[in-house]
Amino acid sequence: MENIWLEAQTNLKQVLTEQTYTTWIEPLKFLGATADTVVLEVPSSFFQKWVTDKYLSMIKEVLSAITSKNYHIEFHVAEQKPESSEPKAEREPKAKAKEKEKEKEQEKEKEKDKKPELVPNLNPKYTFESFVSGPSNQFAYAASQAVANKPASNYNPLFIYGGVGLGKTHLVNAIGNQILAKNPKAKICYYSSEKFMNEMINSLRYKKMDEFRNKFRKMDLLLIDDIQFMAGKEATQEEFFHTFNALYESHKQIVVTSDKFPKDIPGLEERLRSRFEWGLIADIQPPGVETKVAILKKKSDMHAVNLPDDVALFLAEGATSNIRELEGMLIRLEAFASLTGKEITLSMAREVMKDIIVEKTRDISVEMIQKMVADHFRIKVSELKSDKRIKTLVVPRQIAIYICRELTKASYPEIGDKFGGKDHSTIIHSVKKIEKQLAADADLKATVEEIKKRLFT
Numbered sequence: 001m002e003n004i005w006l007e008a009q010t011n012l013k014q015v016l017t018e019q020t021y022t023t024w025i026e027p028l029k030f031l032g033a034t035a036d037t038v039v040l041e042v043p044s045s046f047f048q049k050w051v052t053d054k055y056l057s058m059i060k061e062v063l064s065a066i067t068s069k070n071y072h073i074e075f076h077v078a079e080q081k082p083e084s085s086e087p088k089a090e091r092e093p094k095a096k097a098k099e100k101e102k103e104k105e106q107e108k109e110k111e112k113d114k115k116p117e118l119v120p121n122l123n124p125k126y127t128f129e130s131f132v133s134g135p136s137n138q139f140a141y142a143a144s145q146a147v148a149n150k151p152a153s154n155y156n157p158l159f160i161y162g163g164v165g166l167g168k169t170h171l172v173n174a175i176g177n178q179i180l181a182k183n184p185k186a187k188i189c190y191y192s193s194e195k196f197m198n199e200m201i202n203s204l205r206y207k208k209m210d211e212f213r214n215k216f217r218k219m220d221l222l223l224i225d226d227i228q229f230m231a232g233k234e235a236t237q238e239e240f241f242h243t244f245n246a247l248y249e250s251h252k253q254i255v256v257t258s259d260k261f262p263k264d265i266p267g268l269e270e271r272l273r274s275r276f277e278w279g280l281i282a283d284i285q286p287p288g289v290e291t292k293v294a295i296l297k298k299k300s301d302m303h304a305v306n307l308p309d310d311v312a313l314f315l316a317e318g319a320t321s322n323i324r325e326l327e328g329m330l331i332r333l334e335a336f337a338s339l340t341g342k343e344i345t346l347s348m349a350r351e352v353m354k355d356i357i358v359e360k361t362r363d364i365s366v367e368m369i370q371k372m373v374a375d376h377f378r379i380k381v382s383e384l385k386s387d388k389r390i391k392t393l394v395v396p397r398q399i400a401i402y403i404c405r406e407l408t409k410a411s412y413p414e415i416g417d418k419f420g421g422k423d424h425s426t427i428i429h430s431v432k433k434i435e436k437q438l439a440a441d442a443d444l445k446a447t448v449e450e451i452k453k454r455l456f457t
């Protein structure tokens with residue numbers, strides 16, 4: 001199985017940019033596999049989160065292309081190796097390289113200990129150049145640029161809020177990257193509020209609070225992501241409050257993100273809330289279809305992949321507003337195209353996305369389907385629901401039942417109820433009948449596709 005993982009890595013290398021591959025895929029070490037799970041080692045939990053968010057579906061896709069099986073992927077975070085307790089004599093025969101590796105790691109750890117405050121933690125990919133601005137994020141984008149151009153002047157703190165996956169992390173990193181590009185000596189640090197809290201807890205535990213405080217209070221730019229996670233954590237808020245004051249008073253820039261407006265974050269202390277309102281509060285709204293298309297185009301250009309306009313539109317219309325999900329779709333499509341050696345087309349996208357995009361349209365109701373099918377065949381909804389056995393009604397009825405089963409979460413008995421109180425075995429029979437006929441009857445297939453398409457638009 002290890003060979004399969006190596007092959008998967010080779011395939012991923014062809015699909016991803018070199019930088020992405022070496023940063024995120026190459027470090028994944030094969031640890032083992034069971035019949036349905038592949039276990040990979042990741043260097044850290046941050047790394048795990050990142051790979052899970054961005055590349056998990058792609059990794060699965062590649063493995064399934066090689067093995068024709070769907071594997072689960074389990075990540076294990078690499079342990080910091082403790083001193084071995086094995087007797088020396090037993091250790092001796094083990095590769096000396098291991099010892100050296102350990103020494104190197106210890107050296108690195110020492111280095112880290114010496115200057116922990118100099119690691120900005122920024123993601124270099126998140127820049128203003130790689131961010132697409134549109135009506136939904138224009139304000140936050142302009143405010144972020146203003147802060148990056150003139151930190152700690154007009155907009156301090158800058159508070160960016162918006163829903164999941166709408167680009168908050170991207171924008172705060174872009175601020176940090178731009179300031180760092182202009183001034184490589186700037187002391188910048190990007191932290192999620194969870195990381196801030198965990199580090200604070202560890203510092204308390206190991207009596208290193210002074211070090212912790214000094215580290216943050218020396219920053220020129222402090223970027224704290226997802227502040228809503230501090231809600232209800234009084235000690236963390238207290239510490240952050242003092243850090244905030246120290247930085248603010250020494251005219252250092254603070255940028256905070258959240259999924260909500262400050263006053264809507266339950267459990268956020270009043271004194272912090274009011275401080276967030278001292279500066280500028282900028283929101284990011286869900287993007288419209290045009291912005292989503294522009295983002296897809298930009299990302300596919302960055303990956304040097306040709307994404308036709310109709311496919312971009314199909315993805316943008318089918319996706320939710322979460323850009324992370326949109327990116328996931330694009331990566332899936334790009335991987336499929338690369339692994340099969342085919343151009344990306346609309347029909348390919350429909351096929352590759354069929355589960356994902358149908359899944360998102362599950363709010364289609366039985367009633368909507370009944371109306372659409374009745375209109376299509378120019379019959380009345382009441383006729384569709386009736387028991388009349390004439391062919392012009394039976395076929396539309398079976399089609400409608402089949403689509404209900406495919407696109408709604410309604411059970412067989414629930415569908416039966418909505419079709420004039422039919423027995424669930426009648427419903428099962430209709431679904432099976434259409435399923436069977438679809439394989440052989442191209443006209444029927446086209447009719448069903450047409451009705452489904454109209455339901456989605």
Ligand SMILES: Nc1ncnc2c1ncn2[C@@H]1O[C@H](COP(=O)(O)OP(=O)(O)OP(=O)(O)O)[C@@H](O)[C@H]1O
Nearest residue numbers: 130131132163164165166167168169170295323324
């Ligand atoms: N306008 C945009 N242009 C280009 N890429 C974008 C844009 N908005 C979001 N993205 C991309 O979408 C992904 C998710 O964005 P990001 O992580 O910044 O969202 P977030 O708002 O911080 O999400 P969360 O609420 O989960 O923390 C990232 O890969 C980011 O690069």
